[in-house]
Amino acid sequence: MTVKPHVVFFNGRFVSDTECMVSVSERGYLFGDAAFETLRGYGGHVFRLERHLERLAHSAQVLALRLPGSQETLAAQVREAVARSPYTDCAIRVTLSRGEGGAGISTLGFDTPVFSITVKPLRAYPEEAYARGIRTRVVSLRKVPPECLDPTIKSGGAYLPSIIARQELDREGMVEGVQLAVAGHVVSGLVSNVFAISGRRLLTPDLSSGCLPGITREALLQLAPSVGLEPTETRLPLEALWRADELFFANSLMECLPVQQLDQHPFQSAPGPLTRELRAALHRLIHQEKQASTGALAKE
16 A cells, blocks of 8 residues: 655755654754644645634744744645645644754754644544543543643643653553643643533633633634533533533544543443534534635635
């Protein structure tokens, strides 16, 4: 079977995988001193590309990283990378690293960031996971408090606790887990936002809980009223998840991934009817935005 190449845009030009190399002195490699975004492409359309790039710009500002161009320029580069890809559905990673230079952990003297866009085939979650839901658990490692690390940024170093916690899940064959704050309330999944449906309320941890302001999270909160749900961002105790009628994780690649069991607490209806309706509404939104984007680009 012929393996199709990944698309790589690296420091201003499209290159092959083998040409894309960074120095062993590069800060992203040494310290995880980088910001990134993970996006999903649907038939050539990148869902909420502008919102992802706005969040990347925010992360860059907090980390004092220099973006290699305007958001319009970066958006055009992402679209070209996706257009070059042979994959209908794809996973896109945009990474901005501080580069090499300086000494120790000081950020002074860095003026040549490393910027890349990669487009790879989407490694979709198994259809059985959407048809029956997944088993999950609360991981033992707590989330880094917002007072220690700004949760609104996506950076390489920020994901180390999630990587360590993922080892617990790997030992049990689980794909996602619930992470709590030091104070005990629910924050998120390891790489996702978490949602609970109780009655007609769509519950998710508020941003003050320490969760990432996910792009798909934002879309689902906007869509909730269209399926008869009241979007509710609040401080959630773990018991609220146990008592929920439906539970699911959400991010750009997984969309809405239903939960059939959290620790010892089963969800008999998984995937619940409202979770299914929300995912269907998300697909409609993606299609609508794809049509609008295609029309807008055609006029340019």
